[in-house]
Amino acid sequence: MLFRKFLLIALIVLLMLTLSGCNLDQSTEKQLRVASLGSPITLNPLYVRDGFSAEAVSLLFESLLKSHNETLEMEPALVYDWEIEDEGKTYLLYFRENLYWSDGEPLTARDAEFTLRVMCHPDFTGHQYALYYHPIVGAVEYHQQHDSSLADGHIHGVEVLDEHTLKITLEQALAPFLTYLEFQPLPEHVLGEVPVAEIEGHEYSRWPEVTSGPYVLEEWETDEYLKMTGNQDFYRGSPEIEEVYYRIIPNQEAQLIEMLNGNLELIPTAVKLEDVKDLKDNPEIEIHSNLRLVYDYLGFNMRKDDSPLQEREVRRALSMILDREALVEDVLLGYGEVLHGPLVPLQFPYDPDFESFSVDLERAREILEETGYEDGFELDLIINAGNQVRENAALMFKEAASETGVEVNIQVLEWQAFMEAGERGDYDLIISGQGTGVDPDLTFNWHSQSPLNELGYANSRVDELIEEALVTLEEEERSKIYRQAQEVIVADAPMVWLYTREAVHASTSRLDNFTPHPENAFYNIDQWKIE
Known part of the structure; x- marks a missing residue:
């Protein structure tokens, strides 16, 4: 037993030495260093199948709609307003006019239309068509009969009325369909000429240079860290916190040591519960908890x-x-x-x-x-x-x-x-x-x-x-x-x-406006501040 304890301590020390070798800047009010137990598998929002990928993607991409962190009611995001007509079968989505991809290209209703075509394409390797979008008028025909390798053509029930208005018509009303619109669109000008069968394995899924969320990807060292910087074209303005280091630290004890040493500002969700009582007594650390879905x-x-x-x-x-x-x-x-x-x-x-x-x-x-x-x-x-x-x-x-x-x-x-x-x-x-x-x-x-x-x-x-x-x-x-x-x-x-x-998070006491969501620890991260 003594040998096992010694071995554990030695492994943690070795891990800490390895972590300290990462080229990470010292803490400032403009930088947030976050710990994760695992590394993302993909950074393409259409192919997320694990929690670590979902966390990272939420920093890089914005959705059409999102749910409120307390009420869980759907609220505006890229879409600022919507109407439901024809006894629940028709949805009119109104996109903001000041939307841009991180390369400066306009983000419009056409990108959402393109993304729906990708998800309904016969070669799509994700699961969204079968779960969410087959009830759209014309989606089954597109999925079964579309003969191009590209997500081109037209789904009858998805219409771009103008650059800022998208109309979606369903075969029949579906109670949860508004929540199905919480998807993150892809840029048609980047992926429109990529065969759908190749998108999941495309370089974009590993390194999305053009994104829509509060941050853009700058560096990714597999199993070590991701570095993200504020998106100057984000529709709500560039985030208060200019940089996020998403650090892969697959050991809860090591994460705690890094936080106590001042090398982390946030451990989301995965705080070791045995440590909560002592952390609550530390004036430099704040414990947050919330229910999860x-x-x-x-x-x-x-x-x-x-x-x-x-x-x-x-x-x-x-x-x-x-x-x-x-x-x-x-x-x-x-x-x-x-x-x-x-x-x-x-x-x-x-x-x-x-x-x-x-x-x-x-x-x-x-x-x-x-x-x-x-x-x-x-x-x-x-x-x-x-x-x-x-x-x-x-x-x-x-x-x-x-x-x-x-x-x-x-x-x-x-x-x-x-x-x-x-x-x-x-x-x-x-x-x-x-x-x-x-x-x-x-x-x-x-x-x-x-x-x-x-x-x-x-x-x-x-x-x-x-x-x-x-x-x-x-x-x-x-x-x-x-x-x-x-x-x-x-x-x-x-x-x-x-x-x-409950999700239990530990943050520096200098972090303001941290309001975790039952599904997303980085909810409204663009409004966070470090004092």
């Missing part, structure tokens, strides 16, 4: 034909063995709450009285015996490195599972390897996080045809309820439908919903 879960891979997890009763048994209350109290130290289904507290259908499985090891053993697994079986559980809470959750589950005869083998993977294993389905169990979105639409993870349904869950009744909720415009009725869907999903036990946790 995210939950952590223990997922059962139902895509393996020969897996015991194909059996519903086995999954139900495994849902009874982990003490989630102890996990929240002892590991999260109260910065969260046990979650019992896919609807989270910030969403309007959430029912605080709904409960799922309670801890019952004896009954879990009985069920496994009844299903023919009295001799137990082995399962491989993957988690991402650097997340101490998930590592502790994995160890707690492993220990509890052993009491039912189930042997759990834990594999800790670096972030990119973890993402790739998840996409391949190369696991039995996975502990990960899931963003829910502002709207409670359950399509993304729970509809059998969703490209994001990575666990392989399928229930025709759930599909029917999700589809019914999408076209139900009255909020109270939608709530009832989603609660019905949640009951069916939870009864099938496709995962163990662990908790929804």
Whole structure:
């Protein structure tokens, strides 16, 4: 044990020496140094599939609309106003007139039209068409029949009325469609001649020289840092903080040491909870917390034909063995709450009285015996490195599972390897996080045809309820439908919903106007100041 402690200290010291070698300027009121546990995989907003990429992209690109950090109501961004007509089937979007890309070219409704064509193109490698945009009039025809490799041509239901007005017409009204307009457009003058099949792997996705957000990319040293400088053409003016160093520090202890040494101004979201009490006593550091539209879960891979997890009763048994209350109290130290289904507290259908499985090891053993697994079986559980809470959750589950005869083998993977294993389905169990979105639409993870349904869950009744909720415009009725869907999903036990946790951030006390969003720690960063 002493050797392991010594080794850990040595590794942290070595890491700190490595970090100190980065060419980072000394702190000023014009520079923000931010820590991240992982490196972005892409900087193209249409291909973001992980949280680290989403964070970095939010600094570089602005969306058409965005949600308010407290009310979650949609508010203006590139689009300053909108109208909804024809009983919810027609959207008129009015773009600001002072919009420019970072190279000085005008940003107009045509860029949004181009981006929608990219996402509806048959060669598009993202998932947005299937999830959001196929209900647009003409989108299915464009997706199925467009024969050019480029995102050219026309989608009948997407019309540029003038440089500052975009009209979108749907086949039928969709309750959450306004939230689907929170996308970040791409510059047509840069990517218009690039075949859509090549955009994800294009240099632009690695190094977007032309962007629309508060910052532009200056440097990117993979797995070390990104340097961004203020966008002089940003529509709300160049940010108060002129430079952002987004530093990749994949160790929470190392991040804390850097902050205490004055080498960081912000640790967003990932503050080690055991350190919060001491940090609150430090007058030079301020602790912020907020609820998130995210939950952590223990997922059962139902895509393996020969897996015991194909059996519903086995999954139900495994849902009874982990003490989630102890996990929240002892590991999260109260910065969260046990979650019992896919609807989270910030969403309007959430029912605080709904409960799922309670801890019952004896009954879990009985069920496994009844299903023919009295001799137990082995399962491989993957988690991402650097997340101490998930590592502790994995160890707690492993220990509890052993009491039912189930042997759990834990594999800790670096972030990119973890993402790739998840996409391949190369696991039995996975502990990960899931963003829910502002709207409670359950399509993304729970509809059998969703490209994001990575666990392989399928229930025709759930599909029917999700589809019914999408076209139900009255909020109270939608709530009832989603609660019905949640009951069916939870009864099938496709995962163990662990908790929804608060985001806990540590910043220098000199940072003003830091107002984190449930989905975005860098909400309105252009208005932040360092005194």
